[in-house]
Amino acid sequence: MAQRIILNEISYHGFGAINHIPEEVKKNKFKKALICTDKGLLEFGGVSKITDLLDKENLAYEVFSDIQPNPTIENVKDGVEKYKSAGADYIIAIGGGSPMDTAKAVAIIINNPEFSDVRSLEGVADTKNKCVPIIAVATTAGTAAEVTINYVITDVEKDRKFVCVDPHDLPIVAIVDPGMMTSMPKELTAATGLDALTHAIEGFTTKAAWEMTDMFHLKAIELIAKYLRSAVNNEPEGREKMALASYLAGMGFSNVGLGIVHSMAHPLGAFYGTPHGIANAIILPTVMEYNAEFTGEKFKAIAKAFGVKHTRTMSPEEYRKAAVDKVRELASDVGIPNNLKGIMDIKDLDFIAESALNDVCTGGNPRDTNLEDIKELYKKLL
Structure with a gap:
């Protein structure tokens, strides 16, 4: 079976x-930007780092x-x-993820109005057209999110998130500048970092993993x-x-x-x-234990x-335990809680577990699962 890889046309990395950004805008002959962001970045100066560049070149937004x-x-x-x-x-x-996910959905709908x-x-x-750039x-x-074909939207009326997967939503340019990240507080740095680790480990062990994506995930x-x-x-x-x-993790799991x-x-x-990163970080080691016997020798590579x-x-038991222990150790070192106490209420278990089972990500898990197993995993985390 042929494998498919979809990545950004262009990405820039480093301080x-x-x-x-201005040269990419000019090269593409763009006229006016809608800047999608959040109020925190606007208030604390993250957005101004970009708008200052646009203003200097008289680029509209x-x-x-x-x-x-x-x-x-x-x-x-x-x-x-x-x-x-x-x-x-x-x-x-x-x-x-939030501004980027919103931008992807907006950009898809603009060029595919039948999905309004x-x-x-x-x-x-089944969108037909690429999103706006x-x-x-x-x-x-x-x-x-800058390199993935996925985005996640919350349906407030139904108390659920839904995942959208669309090759047409990929940004044409990704800017990965660590200078934009230096104002992140420790807690957010830790949570997002463990989110990246979850992407890497789940992508490495998912049913669809193959040699090229393994390379990205292991380095991540x-x-x-x-x-x-x-x-x-x-x-x-x-x-x-x-x-x-x-x-790198995004290049793979996407x-x-x-x-x-x-x-x-x-x-x-x-x-x-x-927060998504916190939830992933808490759940990851327990699910790793649940999946361990269905991952071949992958946990050996993770431990290494x-x-x-x-x-x-x-032995398999030793390297699997070593991998899980190292993940737990890292999460603890950066201040991540080790359970869902104070986060999840047991009275909501049925609804939460059913939502998890029906999530689009469930099909990629290396171990086939069911509602009762997911309930038991949540209970273990409580």
């Missing part, structure tokens, strides 16, 4: 990468910042109207194991390496999918507002990427 941390259907609808009223012909998405019902984008939507500027090292795991603690301490090298690690860590995290975000010695002479 100062944002300086390439309008700002849309009414985007929630878990972007909603209404956010998308408002963004579509803002794009139209602004007379924009491209989008600059500045932020983590945002819920119709769930799963693999997006320049994606990452401000976190975790979601990798190695970098995160080595540099996340440094990034949490806001050290420049740590920031730069985590930005790269997040992008093309092969994820598993039930994400399936179980999504309803927590939709129902309780739990974490720096575990003598993995070649270890």
